Amino acid sequence: MSSRLSVALSLLATGSLVAAGPCDLYSAGGTPCIAAHSTTRALYNAFSGSLYQVKRGSDNTTTNIAPISAGGVANAAAQDTFCASTTCLITIIYDQSGRGNHLTQAPPGGFKGPETNGYDNLASATGAPVTLNGQKAYGVFMSPGTGYRNNKVSGSAVGDAAEGMYAIFDGTHYNDGCCFDYGNAETSSLDTGNGHMEALYFGTNSIWGSGSGSGPWIMADLENGLFSGQGSKQNTADPTVTHRFLTSVLKGGPNKWAIKGGNAASGSLSTYYNGARPTASGYNPMSKEGAIILGIGGDNSISAQGTFYEGVMTSGYPSDDVENSVQANIVAAKYATTSMNSGTALTAGQSISLRVTTSGYDTRYLAHTGATVNTQVVTSSSATSLKQQASWTVRTGLGNSACWSFESKDTPGSYLRHYNFVLQLGANDNSKTFKEDATFCSVAGLNGSGSTIRAWGYPTRYFRHFDNVAYIASNGGVHFFDAANSFNADATWAVGSSFA
Numbered sequence: 001m002s003s004r005l006s007v008a009l010s011l012l013a014t015g016s017l018v019a020a021g022p023c024d025l026y027s028a029g030g031t032p033c034i035a036a037h038s039t040t041r042a043l044y045n046a047f048s049g050s051l052y053q054v055k056r057g058s059d060n061t062t063t064n065i066a067p068i069s070a071g072g073v074a075n076a077a078a079q080d081t082f083c084a085s086t087t088c089l090i091t092i093i094y095d096q097s098g099r100g101n102h103l104t105q106a107p108p109g110g111f112k113g114p115e116t117n118g119y120d121n122l123a124s125a126t127g128a129p130v131t132l133n134g135q136k137a138y139g140v141f142m143s144p145g146t147g148y149r150n151n152k153v154s155g156s157a158v159g160d161a162a163e164g165m166y167a168i169f170d171g172t173h174y175n176d177g178c179c180f181d182y183g184n185a186e187t188s189s190l191d192t193g194n195g196h197m198e199a200l201y202f203g204t205n206s207i208w209g210s211g212s213g214s215g216p217w218i219m220a221d222l223e224n225g226l227f228s229g230q231g232s233k234q235n236t237a238d239p240t241v242t243h244r245f246l247t248s249v250l251k252g253g254p255n256k257w258a259i260k261g262g263n264a265a266s267g268s269l270s271t272y273y274n275g276a277r278p279t280a281s282g283y284n285p286m287s288k289e290g291a292i293i294l295g296i297g298g299d300n301s302i303s304a305q306g307t308f309y310e311g312v313m314t315s316g317y318p319s320d321d322v323e324n325s326v327q328a329n330i331v332a333a334k335y336a337t338t339s340m341n342s343g344t345a346l347t348a349g350q351s352i353s354l355r356v357t358t359s360g361y362d363t364r365y366l367a368h369t370g371a372t373v374n375t376q377v378v379t380s381s382s383a384t385s386l387k388q389q390a391s392w393t394v395r396t397g398l399g400n401s402a403c404w405s406f407e408s409k410d411t412p413g414s415y416l417r418h419y420n421f422v423l424q425l426g427a428n429d430n431s432k433t434f435k436e437d438a439t440f441c442s443v444a445g446l447n448g449s450g451s452t453i454r455a456w457g458y459p460t461r462y463f464r465h466f467d468n469v470a471y472i473a474s475n476g477g478v479h480f481f482d483a484a485n486s487f488n489a490d491a492t493w494a495v496g497s498s499f500a
């Protein structure tokens with residue numbers, strides 16, 4: 001152990017955690033961060049610069065969010081003030097290392113983004129609220145189609161050079177799409193062959209490899225393969241991990257690499273693989289290119305979802321001692337969940353109606369006609385059948401208990417869900433997709449009162465009526481129902497008692 005690391009570790013032991021951020025620890029170990037990304041906190045004890053940039057929908061202006069104090073937690077209150085009564089997107093995740101390796105909206109690659117210009121979507125600035133040591137902050141909640149990238153990175157590992165990395169993910173937010181990654185990737189956004197990537201992967205994709213159980217697993221995306229160990233298929237030493245806050249670690253050097261993981265809220269790291277490079281052609285030596293990706297594959301594959309809170313890339317192969325001390329620092333940061341709901345208070349079992357607030361339409365209520373979800377004029381003298389079609393029972397969120405689901409009053413067992421961003425009424429088939437697509441959070445009304453109902457899995461999208469049909473819409477975007485005109489009013493609902 002180096003003397004600098006000993007000093008850093010003794011600072012940890014004496015509780016002087018402020019004196020040793022994750023990147024101070026990597027630096028003390030001789031494997032400095034070449035990139036440090038977090039929307040929740042500073043990753044160096046002395047860092048007081050900008051952590052990330054947000055852009056608001058009301059006037060397209062941006063602001064930078066910094067820690068409250070050097071080395072501290074992000075100033076979420078500054079974001080809340082800037083984003084009040086409008087929508088906000090995360091436009092830049094700044095690199096804290098001083099090298100300028102910032103992450104921005106990923107450009108088109110082998111796969112094109114969902115927007116007409118081919119760029120990936122930006123994440124909502126409010127989709128992943130958390131607290132660190134009791135202070136509110138926001139992570140980066142990434143839906144399929146969302147991605148960040150830097151193809152011109154300074155100081156990253158290329159070829160077979162050694163590097164390390166860790167990231168904190170939400171272990172309950174994942175899917176089997178390709179590929180929710182953070183790490184080293186191609187500088188062209190194209191698949192240039194085996195061994196051209198070295199990135200953390202998290203999810204249940206088992207096309208290339210898998211671990212024990214049904215997943216999700218931490219694996220290494222080395223391009224044309226997600227590896228859980230040396231072989232390209234199942235390696236049972238790589239466990240299913242679902243910690244709400246998950247520390248995931250990957251490091252690789254000449255013919256050696258390792259995967260580790262642990263609970264970011266308590267305890268230590270475990271090693272899931274530590275050994276030689278895969279034997280398949282192209283992975284030894286590696287041909288790393290040195291770009292950095294977040295939320296996507298090296299070729300801009302955009303099918304995956306996940307949540308990122310913080311992560312770093314290092315130069316050199318970090319020691320286990322350093323990684324253990326970084327994990328201790330992460331645990332001491334005390335990541336915890338916080339309320340996802342800031343709109344009208346709801347309770348499970350409550351019967352409600354949702355009235356339109358847009359002037360000229362505010363006698364209409366969210367209702368359904370068969371599977372079609374629309375808005376209809378409902379009054380006390382309406383037929384009982386219509387009253388029931390416009391009444392909803394609040395249920396604990398089927399896909400996430402921090403949010404809500406809305407069960408049809410007249411069709412028990414059927415819920416509001418989105419499909420291709422259109423709201424529908426559908427019977428719960430108990431699939432992961434249905435449950436997630438039927439889960440919504442009630443946030444403060446964009447129009448200053450009432451509630452705005454946000455799709456849990458697509459937090460840039462909200463219940464919105466358009467031509468009396470209901471969608472999950474974003475404030476501006478490629479679909480006609482994403483029109484920015486009248487967005488705040490159309491996405492603000494008055495929660496009232498049910499008709500039936």
Ligand SMILES: *[C@@H]1O[C@H](CO)[C@@H](O)[C@H](O)[C@H]1NC(C)=O
Pocket residue numbers: 057058059060476484
């Ligand atoms: C914000 O920018 C988008 C894209 O350039 C544009 O369509 C929209 O009208 C702008 N919104 C405002 C409020 O300026």
Ligand SMILES: *[C@@H]1O[C@H](CO)[C@@H](O)[C@H](O)[C@H]1NC(C)=O
Pocket residue numbers: 085357358359446447448488489
């Ligand atoms: C709120 O809704 C009203 C009625 O639809 C509309 O006139 C007004 O512009 C909206 N205000 C905001 C801040 O969006």
